[in-house]
Amino acid sequence: MILLNREDIHQVFSMPESIEAVKQAFMLYSQGKSEVPLRTNIQAPKRNGTFLFMPAYVEDMDCASLKIVNIFSDNLKKGLPTSPAQVVLIDGTTGLVSAVLDGTYVTQLRTGAASGAAFSVLARKDASIGALIGTGGQAATQLEAMLCARPLKEVRIYDVSAERLNAFVERMSKELASYGAKLVAAPTCDDAVKDADVLVTMTPSLTPVFNAAVVKPGCTISCVGTYQPHMQEMDPAILPRASKIYFDSRSAVLAESGDIIKPLNEGIITEDDFTGELGDVLLGNVVGRESDDEIIVFETVGIGTQDLMTAKAIYEKAAAAGVGTHWE
Secondary structure, three states: OEEEOHHHHHHHOOHHHHHHHHHHHHHHHHOOOOEOOOOEEEEEHHHOEEEEEEEEEEHHHOEEEEEEEEEEOOHHHHOOOOOOEEEEEEEOOOOOEEEEEEHHHHHHHHHHHHHHHHHHHHOOOOOOEEEEEOOOOOHHHHHHHHHHHOOOOEEEEEOOOHHHHHHHHHHHHHHOHHHOOEEEEOOOHHHHHOOOOEEEEOOOOOOOOOOHHHOOOOOEEEEOOOOOOOOOOOOOOHHHHOOEEEEOOHHHHHHHOHHHHHHHHHOOOOHHHOOEEHHHHHHOOOOOOOOOOOOEEEEOOOOHHHHHHHHHHHHHHHHHHOOOEEOO
16 A cells, blocks of 8 residues: 655646546446445534545545545634645555555645646636636646646636735746646636636635636636535525536535525525536537537536546646555
C-alpha cells in the first residue's frame, strides 16, 4: 500500500490529466458501468459540520474506492481545510487497499476537473472571459480547470470577504501565471459575472450568489457548491433562460442539490427541461452546445466514480515513478 500526500500527488499529476480522468468517470457512470450508491450524509449540527462517505466500484477495471470527506465550514476561521478528506483505493481482485490518498487534494482536483470537463465540451470555442464566485478551498482548482478548458484572457473573481479575495488573486496570479490570463478582483458579483463566457460558483451559500439578469447570452455556468437540498447558490431565474441543463448525475442532483430541487418544487422548471448527463454528451448520445448564444447550465454534486478514476490515475503514475510512502 502506498500513502500519497498532497506534495506526492502534485509531483506526478496535473489538472489536464485530472480532467481526462473525470471525463472517463462521467462516461463510465452514464454507461452504467460504475456502481455508485448515493453518499452517506451524517450531520454534525453542534459543529456546523457534515460527514460524507462516498463509495464507488467499477467492475470492468477491478477497482473500488471509498472517500471520507467532512465539510466543516468554520474551519476557515481556524486556518484549517474546510473539507478534510482521505480516499482509499482498493484492488478489486483481492480487496486489499492499494493506496490512501490525500482526499482533500483529490477532491479539489476532481471537483475542479468536473467544471473543466463541462467547459471543454459545452463552452463557446471563443470564450475569453471567465468569472469565479467564491475563493474557498475548492476555488484554486476551479480556476485552473477553466483556464485549462479555454484559453481565457481574463478571469474576474469575487468573494464576500475582500481580504480573502485579494489574497487569493495575488496568490493565484503567481501560481497560474503560465496560463497567461489576467486575474482581477471584482468589486461586486455583478462586475464579475457581466460579460463572462464561463462562470463557476463555488460557495456553501443558502441563497443565490449571482444575478441571472447580468448573465450574457452564450455563457456556460458550472454550479459546484450546492450539495444539500437546503443550499442554493444558483439564481433560479437563469434556468428559464437556459437552452440546456446538464448534470454529472441526474439521480444525485435530484437527491442532493437545492439549486435544482428548489426550482422544481416551485414550478420554475420541470424535469422536461433537463437535457441530460455530461457523460452522455461525451459519449455522443446527447446533444451539446448548438449555437454561440445558448446559455448552458451544468450542475454538479460530485459522484464517487470521479474519486475512483482520479485516485486510480494518480496511483498508477505514482507507483510508476516510485513516489509516495510504502506501508507494508
